[in-house]
Amino acid sequence: MLVIKRDKSTQEFDLNKIKKVIQKTFQATGSEFTEDLWEEIQDELYLKGDFIDVEEIQDQIEQTLFDCNHLKEAKAFILYREAHKQKREKAKKNIEFIKKFIKSSNTANATIDDNSNVGTHGIGVLNAEIHKEDNQGTNMELWENKVHELYPDFDIKIMRNDFKTVLYAHDSSSQVLMPYCMAVSMYPFLLNGLKDLGGKSAVPKNIDSFCGIYCNLVFALASEVKGAVATPEFLMYMDYFCRKEWGDDYYLNYDLKIDSISKREKTIKSQIEQYFQQVTYSINQIAGSRGMQSPFTNFSFFDKYFFEGMFGEFYFPDGTRPLWESTNKLQRHYLHWLNQERLKCILTFPVCSYACLVENGEFKDNDTFEFISQEYSEGNSFFLYLSNSVDSLSSCCRLANAIQDNTFSFTNGQIGVMTGSKNVITLNLNRIIQDWYRDEMDKLKNISNIWKSNTITANLKEDLTKYIINILDRVYKYHTAYNELMWWAKDSKLFNAYDAGFIDLNKQYLTIGISGLNQAAEFLGITCNNNEEYKDFCSLIFKTIKEENLKHKTTKTQFNTEQIPGESAAIKLYNRDKKDGYWVPEDTNLYASYVFKPNDSNISILDKIILHSSNFAANLLDGGSAAHLNLSSHLSKEQYKKILNYAAKVGCKYLTFNIPNSECDDCGFITKVPIDICPKCGSSHISKYDRIIGYLTKIANWSSGRQIENTTRIRTNKDIIQKDLESC
Structure with a gap:
């Protein structure tokens, strides 16, 4: 037989x-x-x-x-x-996953959680991605168990259903038990090096050891978070070591020769640029602990008044204090150098954010304003954060977290730089609004546009507010349970960065994300541009969430709200809703990440700024909502000045400009504008780079869905912008 x-x-x-x-x-x-x-x-x-x-x-x-x-x-x-x-x-x-991975055009199209930061497609990436479903299962099991422990009468099936319908848990397939993102104090690094992170590196003593060990620091910190690591003080600390090396007035002697033995002439400036190169290329290297991704690294830049407000009480361990003049020279030098270096290699990191104070609707530091406008006109790529006070820092490529305590400690340094998100849960607003609408059918029958000022009633708005609050109450339960998991992991000595004093778990937020805002409004018959109906709708949504965040704040849990980038979530939620029979628009394949629609050709750049301004309730998004202003080409310095002045005047807090970069695949020529033919060698083999949301990556590395969305983006040309500026 x-x-x-x-x-x-x-x-x-x-x-x-x-x-x-x-x-x-x-x-x-x-x-x-x-x-x-x-x-x-x-x-x-x-x-x-x-x-x-x-x-x-x-x-x-x-x-x-x-x-x-x-x-x-x-x-x-x-x-x-x-x-x-x-x-x-x-x-x-x-x-089967291995076979799919091998056949896929890039990693983003082969994984359950695509990420354009993964530029390779080899065995290292495969071995990181193949475990994501297991990680997701483990993370969700831990999370559900903690919810049940804290709320024994709560039906866990509701949680499971929520995350299949109206909610989205970000990066649940990442490594187990990790916080989302962090902005850290570098002070423990000056006191103990990497010893408290498990590393062997000693305390940095000079500019050489500082730059070398800093690179190790970034990789060590990035191994403990799902997403970004921000070191807002990096350039201030680098300036400290430059002054230790060459004196407090080194920034006035950039052309001074510092090496008489070397065959290459070395000046202070050239040596600093060598350190820039060392740090920048190091943080753009792939890391096995991050699935062959570079660590998501963020640098902060400051105008004079933001810097003084942030670090006015700061002391280095030797008792000296930061110097604005030298730090300012160094940070400007770095930003300008990075822009030029990206003509040699299109570097993804660091993501740069410039923080400026605004007073009476104008830039307070005019010198910085002139510098920023010039850099934008030369094709530089960075975010701009505008505020009336020293209130927030960017801990991620689009997320602004409020500064809670800006005191100085000789143990942990500047406490105010410690911020970030422990966890992000996003509300699928399009689905939530449609579910509410179905529940209200008897009241809403025969009404084609219920948000018209003469149609929507106070009672209906109150019903919608209660409906959203009911969902939020569950979100706070889930967030609280996740927060307890973070504390359990910390108490179990799993978080070296927290124990070493780089970050405080109580300084980080539990973030509520928003997705599908445009589509929810359109379902109700609202046009997503600068009009009172849309403003009223956005205000109701944003205000409701912010007020509930404050009500649920405790000493261990604090909440903020952001409009998420949703690199993969925006597509997943759209497809989920479409599959389940909900209305989704046909003019896009995902849920946008802005208050405006990026594929709307009828909205001006000034109205886009208005929609992300205090005039349009965007201040209620205390977790950030960057206005990505997509352009077809770079503008003149004067045009940028007018746009930035307008943003300051209307209270747009967070913005950036996106113009695709191009690289010739044959000769390596790079330009900061989109091209189809290489002007150097005549090749038509051109790779384009752009931001999905936060960081600059090759479009070919994006998921197929994101590549489709990229073709629908409206990029405003400078002639149209000039007309808008003349009319405002």
Whole structure:
């Protein structure tokens, strides 16, 4: 008799193999296995015919054990079969993933959580991505268990359903038990080096060791978070070591020769640029602990008044204080150098954010304003944060977190720089609004546009507010449970960065994200531009969430709200809703990440700024909502000055300009504008780079859905912008 195996091959039947299996089953249950028992079982087996498959043999073993009243052994055999079945299915699933990964055009199209920061497509990435489903299962199981522990009367099935419908848990497939993103104090680095992070690097003593060990610091910190690591003080600390090396007035002597032995002429300026190069290229290298991604690194830049407000009470360990003049020279030098270096290599990191104070609707530091406008006109790429006070810092490529305590400590340094998000849960507003609408059908029948000023009633608005609050109440439960998991991990000594004093868990936020805002408004018949209906709708949504955030704040839990970038979430939520029969627009394939629609050709750049301004309730998004102003080409310095002045005047807090960069695949020529033909070699093999949301990456590395969305973005040209500026 031949046995048909699972792979359809055959082999000669061997009764001894069945005997060994049954013997192991008895041994596993602690029962004695004798020859008499074997004879009894063998007599009950019916193994006849020319062919028999493996599953039939195992079915007969299982049934025979029952028939012979060996119930404990039968149960053990069933569990054994199931365990091996799951192992086979998991292996099969992994093999299918490997095949899909190999065939995919890039990593983003092969994973369950795409990320354009992954530029390679090799074995290192494969081994990181293949575990994501397991990580997701583990993370969700831990999370559900904690929710049940804290709220034993809460039905966990509601949570599971929420995350399949109206909510989205960000990066749940990332490594287990990690916070989302962090902005850290570098002071412990000056005191103890990397010792408290488990590293061997000593305390930096000079500019050489500072730059070298800093690179190690970034990778060490990035290994403990899902997303970004911001070091807002990096350039201030670098200036400190430059002054230790060359004196407090080094910035006035950039052309001073510092090496008489080297064949290459070295000046202070050239040596500083060498350090810039060392740090920048190091943080753009891939890391195995991050699935062959570069660490998401963020640098902060400051105008004079923001800097003084932020670091006015700061002391270095040797008792000296930061110097604005030298730090300012260094930070400007770096930003300008980075822009020029990106003509040699399109560097993704650091993501740069410039923080400026605004007073009476104008830039307070006019010198910085002139510098920023000039840099934008030269094609530089960075975010601009405008505020009336020293109130927030960017801890991510689009997320602004409020500064809670800007005091100085000789143990932890500037406390105010410690911020970030522990977790992000996003509301799918399009689905939420449609669910509410269905619940309100009796009140809303025969109304085509319920948000018209003469149609929407105070009662309906109150009903919608209550509906949203009901969902938020569950979100706060989920966030609180996640926060407790973070504390459990910290108390279990799993978070070196927290124990070492780089970051304080109580300084980070639990963030509520927003997605589908445009689509929710359109479903209600609202046009997503600068009009009172849309302003009223946005205000109701943003205000409701912000007020509830404040109500639920405790000493251990604080909440903020941001309009998420949703690199993959924006597509997943759109597709989920479409599949489940909800209305989704046909003019896009995802939910946008702005208050305005990036594919709307009828909205001006000034109105886009208005929609992200205090005039339009955007101040209520205390977690950030950057206005990405997509342009077809760079503007003049004067045009940028007018746009930035307008942003300051209307209270737009967070913005940036996006113009695709291009690189010739044949000769390597790089330009900061989109091109189809290389002007250097004539090749048509051109790779374009742009931001999905936060950081600059090759469009070919984006998921197919994001590449489609990129083709629908409206990029305003300078002539249209000039007309808008003349009319404002």
